[in-house]
Amino acid sequence: MLNYTNFSNIFTINRHTLFNTMKQSDIFQIKLQNSDKSFESSNSDSILEAGLRYGLSMRYECSNGTCGVCRARLVKGDIEKIKHHDYSLKAEEIDNQEFLMCCHAPRSNLELDLNLIGDVRSIPLQQIQTKIKKIEFVNDNMAIVRLRTPRSKTLQFMAGQDVELSFKNSAARYPIASCPCHGMELEFHIRNINKDKFSQLIFTQATKVKDSINLTGPKGVFVLKELSVRPMVFIAWDGGFAPIRSLVEHAFSLEMPNSIYFYWAYPENESTPYFDNHAQSWHAVMDDYHYQSIACEFDRNSHNDCHKVAKKIYDSLDHNVVNQSEVYISAPAEVLIYLGEFLLENGLNDTQLIASPI
Ligand code: FES
Numbered sequence: 183m184l185n186y187t188n189f190s191n192i193f194t195i196n197r198h199t200l201f202n203t204m205k206q207s208d209i210f211q212i213k214l215q216n217s218d219k220s221f222e223s224s225n226s227d228s229i230l231e232a233g234l235r236y237g238l239s240m241r242y243e244c245s246n247g248t249c250g251v252c253r254a255r256l257v258k259g260d261i262e263k264i265k266h267h268d269y270s271l272k273a274e275e276i277d278n279q280e281f282l283m284c285c286h287a288p289r290s291n292l293e294l295d296l297n298l299i300g301d302v303r304s305i306p307l308q309q310i311q312t313k314i315k316k317i318e319f320v321n322d323n324m325a326i327v328r329l330r331t332p333r334s335k336t337l338q339f340m341a342g343q344d345v346e347l348s349f350k351n352s353a354a355r356y357p358i359a360s361c362p363c364h365g366m367e368l369e370f371h372i373r374n375i376n377k378d379k380f381s382q383l384i385f386t387q388a389t390k391v392k393d394s395i396n397l398t399g400p401k402g403v404f405v406l407k408e409l410s411v412r413p414m415v416f417i418a419w420d421g422g423f424a425p426i427r428s429l430v431e432h433a434f435s436l437e438m439p440n441s442i443y444f445y446w447a448y449p450e451n452e453s454t455p456y457f458d459n460h461a462q463s464w465h466a467v468m469d470d471y472h473y474q475s476i477a478c479e480f481d482r483n484s485h486n487d488c489h490k491v492a493k494k495i496y497d498s499l500d501h502n503v504v505n506q507s508e509v510y511i512s513a514p515a516e517v518l519i520y521l522g523e524f525l526l527e528n529g530l531n532d533t534q535l536i537a538s539p540i
Contacts, residue, residue, distance in 0.1 A: 208224045208225050208226070209223070209224055210222065210223055210224075210225065210259075210288040210289075210290060210291050210292065211291045211292075212229065212232070212233070212288060212291070212292045212293075212294060213291075213292070213293045213294070214293075214294055214295075214296065214298075215257050215293055215294065215295045216295075217298075219238065219298075221233055221235075221236035221238065223287065223288050224287075225262070225287050225288060225289060226264075226287060227287060228264060228265065228283060228284050228285060228286060229254070229261070229283040229286055229287065229288060229292075229294075230242055230245065230252050230283040230284040231284075231365075233283070234362060234363055234365060235363050235435070236363070236435060236436070237341075237361070237363050237432050237434075237435030237436040238298060238436075239298045239299035239340060239362065240252065240283070240296070240298060240299070241296075241297060241298070241299060241338070242283070242284060242336070242338070243335065243336070243338070244334045244335065245284045245333060245334065245336055246265070246267075246284065246333065246334050247265055247266065247267025247268055247269055247282055247284060247285045248267070248268050248334065249269065250269040250271075250282065252282055252283040252284045253271075253275065253280045253281070253282060253283075253296075254280065254281065254283050254294045254295065254296035255278055255279050255280050255294065255295040255296070256279045256280075256292065256293075256294060257279070257292075257293040257294060257295050258291075258292060258293035259288065259289075259290045259291055259292035259293060260288070260289040260290045260292075261281060261286040261287065261288055261289060261292065262286065262287055262288075262289045263285055263286055264285065264286060264287045265284070265285040266285070267282050267284075267285045269282060283296070299338070299340065301405075302340055302343065302400070302402070302403050302405060305338050305339065305340065305400060306338070307398065307399065307400075307401075308335075308337060308397075308398070308399065309396065309397070309398050310331050310332070310335050310337055310396075310397045311332070311394050311395075311396055311397075312329040312330060312331050312332075312368070312394070312395050312396075312397050313329065313330050313392055313393070313394055313395070314327065314328070314329060314389060314390065314391050314392060314393050314395060315329060315330040315367065315391065316328040316391060317384060317389070317390070317391065320456045320457075321452070321456065322374065322385075323373060323374045324371060324373055324374070324421065324456045325371075325372045325374070325381075325384050325385065326359075326369065326370075326371055326372075327369070327370045327371075327372055327384060328367055328368070328369050328370075329347075329367075329369075329370070329395055329397070330366050330367055330368075331366045331368065331397075332366075333366060336365060336366055337368065337397065337399070337400065338362075338400070339358060339362060339399065339400035340362065340400070340405045340406075341358075341361045341362060341405065341406060341425075341428040341429050341431070341432030342357070342402070342404040342405045342406065342425045342428050342429045342432075342510075342538070343357070343358060343399065343401060343402045343403075343404065343405065343425075344356055344357040344358060344399065344400065344401055344402045344404075344425065344538075345358060345368075345397050345398060345399025345400055346397070346398045346399060346401070347370070347380060347395050347396070347397055348380070348395070348398070349380065349383055349389055349393065349394075349395050349396070350383075352379035352380045352382075352383055353380060354378055354379070354380035354381065356370045356371075356372065356424070357370075357402075357404075357422075357424040357425035357428070357512070357538070357540065358370065358400070358424070358425070358428055359371050359423075359424035359425070359427045359428055360427075360428060360431075361427075361428050361431040361432040361435060362432065363431070363432070363435045369424075370424065371421050371423065371424040371456075371457075372384050372421075373420070373421050402538065404425055404429075404510070404512065404536060404537075404538035405429075406429050406432055406433060406438075407508050407536070408436065408438070410440070410508050411440065412440065412506060412507050412534070413440055413441040413442070413443065413503060413506065413507040413508075414433065414438075414440050414441070414442050414443070414507060414508050414510065415443045415444075415445070415499075415503065415504050415508070415509045415510070416429065416430060416442070416443070416444045416445070416510045416511075416512075417444075417445045417446075417447070417495060417499075417509065417510070417511045417512070417513070417521070418444075418445075418446050418447070418511075418512045418513065419447045419448075419491065419495075419512070419513035419514060419517050419540070420447070420448050420449065420455070420456075421456075421540060422511075422513045422514075422540045423446060423455065423456075423457060423461070423512070424512075424540075425512050425538055425540075426444065426510065427457075427460070429510060430442060430444065430464065434464075434467050434468065441470040441471075441472070441503075442464075442468060442470065442471045442472070443471075443472045443473075443474075443500070443503055443504075443507070444461060444464070444471070444472070444473045444474070445474050445475075445476060445495065445498060445499060446458075446461055446473070446474070446475045446476065447475075447476040447477075447478050447491060447494065447498075447513075448475060448476070448477060448478065449477075449478060449480045450477035450478055450479055450480070454475060455475050458475060461473050461475075474498065476494060476495055476498045478490070478491045478494045478495070479494075488514065488516035488517045488520060489516075489520050491513075491517050492517050492519075492520030492521040492524060493520070493524070495517075495521055496521060496524040496525070501528065501529070504525065504530060505528075505529045505530055507534065508534055508536065509525065509530060509534055509535050509536065510537075510538075511535070511536070511537045511538070512537075512538045512540055513537075513539070513540060514539060514540055515539040518539055522535060522537060
């Protein structure tokens with residue numbers, strides 16, 4: 183079994199640490215035209231890598247100069263080609279100062295004109311053959327599965343979305359627990375559920391490292407309201423932590439200043455939520471982060487318990503904060519329905535509620 187007491191190496195998005203290790207003169211500021219967004223890049227990283235690490239929803243596909251999807255227009259500054267590319271820019275693209283972000287690094291501060299992914303509808307459905315990189319069993323009931331996409335076909339998605347995974351004749355839909363800034367590595371939290379055949383393949387160890395898993399996605403609209411200035415309240419039931427982790431780490435990488443409150447409900451027969459230390463570790467990333475775990479009596483076979491869980495969560499919330507926040511809930515549909523009703527009947531506006539059934 184995996185001991186998650188010392189897992190902090192998993193969480194690697196602290197960009198300040200990253201850049202503090204570089205010489206000041208290696209770092210350039212990259213500003214997006216007609217936007218308040220900007221990010222930093224060293225002269226050894228491609229502009230695409232640096233932008234993704236900063237949580238920007240950049241358009242790209244191959245990361246290796248083949249597809250042409252990552253084209254941007256250079257408005258100001260100097261760039262240098264750091265990688266050969268097979269994609270040939272057309273004459274009018276060259277005249278328009280366009281270049282491939284995956285093959286160029288900055289040589290000065292830059293201003294760029296580029297189209298970010300605006301919303302989930304503009305992301306194409308993708309089919310990718312991934313490989314299992316690692317399976318770790320937190321306990322008899324929860325597995326952390328890490329998949330790796332090919333370098334030439336990284337999944338484009340927004341934090342909080344989910345995908346369908348299939349192996350042989352078993353398929354299931356799971357939220358992605360990693361954030362787009364993690365690139366080729368995708369993480370999934372899979373519960374041991376008898377009627378979920380895909381999970382049974384994992385828990386009977388019928389699948390193993392290096393097996394190919396077909397991925398189709400992304401799907402779903404459980405994404406961050408990046409322009410909102412309200413505090414953000416995240417509520418997860420058990421494995422509903424997966425998309426919440428993706429959203430929170432995406433918010434960190436975007437350096438969103440909004441206060442973050444995270445309530446994590448879990449079955450009381452487990453001593454803590456399965457990734458409790460990870461949720462605790464976010465205190466080190468952000469001062470204005472508040473975390474509370476909520477132990478709930480719960481029998482997976484009783485619908486009645488969903489009402490009890492929803493009530494226990496509701497009674498644990500700070501309602502002064504909740505009613506002025508964007509509220510993101512990831513929980514089983516029955517819990518969502520009851521909890522949503524409690525919240526809406528007690529002052530939350532439905533435009534503030536973003537929910538995803540697990
Ligand atoms: S991502 Fe395909 S050319 Fe840059």
